[in-house]
Amino acid sequence: MQANTSFEARRGQIEHYFDRAAMKQWEQLTSDAPVSGIRATVREGRDRMRALLLDWLGADLHGLRVLDAGCGTGAFAMAAAKQGADVVAIDISPALVDVALRRCAAHLDTFDSGGRIDFRVGDMTSAGLGEFDVVVAMDSLIHYTPEDTLQVLQAWAGRVRRQMLFTFAPSNPLLVTMHAVGRLFPRGDRAPMIEPVAERDLRRKLASDGSLSGWQAQRSQRVARGFYTSQALELVRA
Numbered sequence: 001m002q003a004n005t006s007f008e009a010r011r012g013q014i015e016h017y018f019d020r021a022a023m024k025q026w027e028q029l030t031s032d033a034p035v036s037g038i039r040a041t042v043r044e045g046r047d048r049m050r051a052l053l054l055d056w057l058g059a060d061l062h063g064l065r066v067l068d069a070g071c072g073t074g075a076f077a078m079a080a081a082k083q084g085a086d087v088v089a090i091d092i093s094p095a096l097v098d099v100a101l102r103r104c105a106a107h108l109d110t111f112d113s114g115g116r117i118d119f120r121v122g123d124m125t126s127a128g129l130g131e132f133d134v135v136v137a138m139d140s141l142i143h144y145t146p147e148d149t150l151q152v153l154q155a156w157a158g159r160v161r162r163q164m165l166f167t168f169a170p171s172n173p174l175l176v177t178m179h180a181v182g183r184l185f186p187r188g189d190r191a192p193m194i195e196p197v198a199e200r201d202l203r204r205k206l207a208s209d210g211s212l213s214g215w216q217a218q219r220s221q222r223v224a225r226g227f228y229t230s231q232a233l234e235l236v237r238a
């Protein structure tokens, strides 16, 4: 991806938040440990979103090369590998990738499917990651502006053969709920701002973006569970 100061500044805040400020909360939210009512709804929504994205990849993932972009603690990567996918899972937070590696080691026996995961620490747009059939960015772009999100998609577009699946924060009434989630954390540890996106504007921008002319926006689905609201969008090769 071309040098872009707004993207890099936001990525720095995101890294600080997930790697340090809220690392323990993310580790707990994404574990099996019991959580309270509000966090339970977020966990339930995220489980539903992960299942939806997995379903959009199709029934047989054997041999499918997948980029789990912004993998966090690795839940999507592990679910895809269990179904046979060959996954590169990358996150900017070394601490979350450590958690993912530990969890993955504990579940290695479940990859009889032949699936694999190569965990990396770094930027999800890095060209060095190579080519993929599919890229999945579950809630990894929600803190970036729509303009930066488009640049990220452009960076992937030439290196992805089949599908790009990502989620965004729908402009209504998401902001309220996600900010409420942010308020669960101590003041200094609040999440970087969530960027609300209107689907119609996003589709218009995607359709008129010359660098994405080989791609078409297709399925879209919102998942709303209590304090979690996020919307998945599928881009496929035209």
Ligand SMILES: C[S@@+](CC[C@H](N)C(=O)[O-])C[C@H]1O[C@@H](n2cnc3c(N)ncnc32)[C@H](O)[C@@H]1O
Binding pocket: 011, 014, 015, 018, 030, 069, 070, 071, 072, 073, 074, 075, 076, 090, 091, 092, 093, 096, 122, 123, 124, 125, 137, 138, 139, 140, 141
């Ligand atoms: C809301 S979390 C979601 C994590 C994971 N996809 C999941 O659903 O459990 C967003 C993740 O995206 C990562 N992230 C954001 N920007 C990134 C970038 N430019 N490169 C790599 N990871 C990034 C963050 O560090 C964080 O772990």
